[in-house]
Amino acid sequence: MTDYTAPVTDLHFLLTQVIRADTLWSSLGLHDADVDTTNAILDEAAKLCEQVIAPLNREADEQGCSLVEGQVTTPEGFKEAYEAYCEGGWGALGGDPEFDGMGMPKTLVACIEEMLQGSSMAFGLAPMLTAGACLALNAHGSQALKARYLPKMYSGEWSGAMDLTEPHAGTDLGLIRTKAEPMEGGAYAITGTKIFITWGDHDMAENIVHLVLAKLPDAPDNAKGISMFLVPKFLPNDDDTLGERNAVTCSAIEKKMGIKASATCVMNFDGAKGWLVGEANKGLAAMFTMMNYERLTVGIQAVGAAEASYQRASAYANDRIQGRALTGAAEPNQTADPIIVHPDVRRMLMHMRAFNEASRAFYLYVASHLDIAKYTTDDNLRTQSEGRIALLTPVAKAFMSDMALSATIAGQQVFGGHGFIREWGQEQYVRDVRITQIYEGTNGIQALDLLGRKVIANNGQWLKDYCHEILLFVSGALSIELKVYAAQLAEQTEIALALADELITRSQKNPDVIGDSANDFLHMIGLVSYGYLWLKMAQESHQLLETTHQDQFSADFLNAKQHCCRYFFNRELPRINHLVYCIKAQTDDLMAMPASLF
């Protein structure tokens, strides 16, 4: 069984037909990026992911990482794969050109991220954390810090980590106890213990740059008293060579359900030397630059793994001979039919595909707004894109990961008993994807962020802007078949808007209304968004099918888009009705039972 095939054709379809990347990029003055360059880059990345990284994924999960005398050793092959990643310059792709980055748009970088994560989530976490740390450092660090650290981090020689959580402080970072004491020369001595630090230590890069949340001596003892510090594993000399070992050490690595090949570290800071990044007491905001990036990428991770699971499941369903079609033997010359003759097997595959492909379109949609927000010179456009990003980041993180778990469970189920055996690889995707619903803010927190901060606190404006875009699209020119679905989507979009208004009013009287409806609301917005993107994909593929002599995409590829769109509108979008029902019900059944009765 092939380990993984990067979904280059689908990415190419989305970039050229749905996101219309060429127009987008040139309108933003990104003249280094065009579809031809893009294709070459996607193909190169695909080679690395398919040939170097993906083949390591299964065995690396069995080996895991080990910790010996404070040093983490990675599974066989990871070091070489990381070298190949660095040599290809992949870490610099989205980086700031001022510090040796390549300045490529997020819409392109996101495609590479999916491939990387699809080939191995555990491995992919290392570049992912580095990229996030670079973003936060670039946005908030001093020029001196940036000049010293960013080029080394873009090249991958030094990797990044994000040190937030403490045993008693996860969601509620105001409770952290790590201290930062001023030292001579403007640096700080950082002391405390952080847990759940992904790739907090490893042997793939020569240095590791920690972005650490800590409290200054006179800081308020809550979320407003948190500052961010850069703490390298080795203190760089003035000539950028590595100097003294800093007092930051890995004291344990966690035994986890999945992503076992990545080291999740307990990090001890024992008066480690660090530098303030951004303003004192504004560390949480600075960290959110990184968190928001990571949240989108967590969604992308989940899709990557769910895509890999789908590829194997569809191959297995075509391969595995067992039983007969309900309508009579499909392959009378064989002892049995391939299990893909069964509607129930196809149900699982269609479910996976309908969500995987819409998720891919969705992260590229969000990425396109990240590009606009970053590069446009039009203030209105920027403001609008910033609103879209704020609104949709929690949806991207939570809905994509929820749907990816559901997809990987289906992808395991297709394999029957073999799906439970580690050797076959399908169960690993379930175990790996499961973390994407938890880290970088649990999906419950994402739902509260969406409904509470992004919809209600904003009086629904960002949601209105987004929904109006959808309503405008569905009222436009569409093929006859799609008009039915467009009407269905318009109705659901209007309902979502009305519900948001209702929740804004109700939450004023009772703030618990937010927590009560947040999860359902997030899933509702997710389904509406995927409906929107399925319509776009179906419309574009329909037009290409009508075009004579187009040879970019095969008729099979385009027809499959039509089938999946139909399936999504017939069977998945209507799930929204249950969510709406629950939100409207206004029952007190979650809060009525005394806590002691649980």
Next chain:
Amino acid sequence: MTDYTAPVTDLHFLLTQVIRADTLWSSLGLHDADVDTTNAILDEAAKLCEQVIAPLNREADEQGCSLVEGQVTTPEGFKEAYEAYCEGGWGALGGDPEFDGMGMPKTLVACIEEMLQGSSMAFGLAPMLTAGACLALNAHGSQALKARYLPKMYSGEWSGAMDLTEPHAGTDLGLIRTKAEPMEGGAYAITGTKIFITWGDHDMAENIVHLVLAKLPDAPDNAKGISMFLVPKFLPNDDDTLGERNAVTCSAIEKKMGIKASATCVMNFDGAKGWLVGEANKGLAAMFTMMNYERLTVGIQAVGAAEASYQRASAYANDRIQGRALTGAAEPNQTADPIIVHPDVRRMLMHMRAFNEASRAFYLYVASHLDIAKYTTDDNLRTQSEGRIALLTPVAKAFMSDMALSATIAGQQVFGGHGFIREWGQEQYVRDVRITQIYEGTNGIQALDLLGRKVIANNGQWLKDYCHEILLFVSGALSIELKVYAAQLAEQTEIALALADELITRSQKNPDVIGDSANDFLHMIGLVSYGYLWLKMAQESHQLLETTHQDQFSADFLNAKQHCCRYFFNRELPRINHLVYCIKAQTDDLMAMPASLF
């Protein structure tokens, strides 16, 4: 954190108030079983499960089993726990008194099964397979085989295994290649390889009795040519001591996602000596005696684990201090509030509880029909109960396991990051429960069995009988609040009946309609069943609350039933609407896409 507390109070409530076990048992002439005896038995079993088995569960998962020179070694403590299980006589509880069984009703045995599985699914599989093998042997074996094997199996000295699957033949057992050649003296030489054999070898019992499916030399080469054979690991001497080692060996054990502490064996039969059980070529039917038993128990397993997950999740939610209630600080004197103040955390807990408790009621309901079918002298009653068992066994297996996976995922999510760390125990329940959707016939197969064989092939009669029971109950005397829910349930029950009729008609034209709707249909029947049982539980607890001076159950316990019932009807039962929508839609979107496009 406590490992596990057996749900003795809830079981007692269900037995006395909902199943009305005393009346049931005495009407069936089961005079050895009464509620007083029952309580003592439940308490004893709880002790074994809580104190001996549950504490092994976490570490045993880490250790797993090992295979050295064809002999499986179990994790530390399993041997001693198995001894304690045997010494307590637990294996004999439901056994046939003619062969030293205790002849206790299934309604009691099922309670013990849940506790056993809740304390450790991996361990619980050994007694579970033995009990199933005993049933099949008792139903189909010769008097000589039964007299020789059953007493040893009831005592646990010898354990049982079920050898069906081969690498190329899982769902489709007609494809098996294992051969049985007649030997002198009426025995057979069995040759072939079986995979996925749970507890196919181990060091807890002195002998292992395999029930093996194989083909006689002249047998038809399909499902009608399968016979069942009893193949012991050691051939018993005439004085019941162990004789020669039989030619059945474990050549490998699988590395799995979960239930790692149980050995899943590849078994090689190399001319092993075996005896025919039941008639030649009727092996599949004989094996189904065992399969049907196992299918209910698989559902019970899933509930057991989901209950354990709930207990820890609710404790954690009351314990874990993080953030503040949306309505303002609930515990202003602490640095933060316990996370149970959040509606979204309660949503996950209520979801778990609504399904766990209804599942428990459901398996006892099915078990009560197993008792009636076995012990009643009334032919009509027996026929009716047999119909109920046939109809509901696939629902018990698939719906209980699907809902248990959903529950354990929620139970993991409550723990945030700690839920992903193996040490905390929550992720193990997800990995363990996942197998219950797969083995003993995947849930897709259960759905086909329900809709195709139990509803359509039966022209809907068994479903009608069941639904009429529900409709009769909901039209009866109920408290005012429950009347609303009763009306809701009556409507859904009528819809289910109408849909069954529609599917009977439509499937005549197109058999794929069965596969298309099977999964949705099974979930619909599951939700209707759980609605029925929630109403029963709520009605009984309501009446007890109205009763002055009853001291069997605390007001807290009874009030919680009311809350959970409300939650179920407000938020979970309405999911049925989506299922109905999909079944009615009559789209061809699962079968329309050519297989090559997947």
